[in-house]
Amino acid sequence: MSEISSLQQARDAAGLSVEQISSLTSIRTSVIKDLESNSVNLSGGIAYARGHIRTIARVLNAKTGKAVIIDADLLVKEMEAGQNLDKRTMMQQLAENNVLEVPRERVRIKFSTLATASISILSIGFVAQIAINNVSVTNTVVAPKSLAVKAPAVVKAPAVVKAPAVEAKTTTVTLPAGVNLVLTGVSGRSWVGLTNANGEQVFDGQIMAGQIQSFSDPQVLKAVIGNAGAVSIKVNGKDLGVAGSDGQVVRLDFDANKLL
16 A cells, blocks of 8 residues: 555645645646645646645645644655655756746857957057147248348247147946846745846755845846745845745746836
8 A cells, every 4th residue: 555645644634635625726636636646747847846735735724723733844845855856956847847948058248359449449549649730840041130241040949849638538338237136035935046138047046034135137037936925026126025926936037127
């Protein structure tokens, strides 16, 4: 006889059938039975399975009251233990469930060539300006004062021509403010995966209650959040509140100005 999972034992303790749980949570009966077998095949993956289990645990606790307290974290750990997840990161799990785009190789653009060209243009302009102003001055001959005495010609020294001051020009490149994202754990824990506009991984891990994580990118931050009700979001100084409901998995994209 196969061992009964903790999830099924908790449901039995609450005196609820699979059909009743399905009616209260809107989770299909086939998915609930699959979860009670410590399987995530019908849930759509590990991230969705965690959310389903937490939703079921809330309903069971509401039914049992204080008589029996069902720990959702322990139920999730038992389910995770049976999935052999040691070699898969959260980002890989989300990608397998078609929740996250597959990271692409980032193309980096170097600006050293542009900076060198700008300096060369400024140098050529400076030399040309000095050459134009250094013009030869024609010598002036003074006529003799008397016919009797012939004075030697007096030659004026060449005038000293001052080169005009060349104002140094500084080119300042101001990068856009970009997107600044702050995630704060408000209860329990949330599972978070972040990538940038090029699909590169920025963060892959958990955020616990009371923990604050800050992230920034010049263009876009794409977030996949499991147990969305456990984390609040602030973007560019604007508080957006919690990411979603408890147990829910959400996908949110942020740019420099707003939520996409």
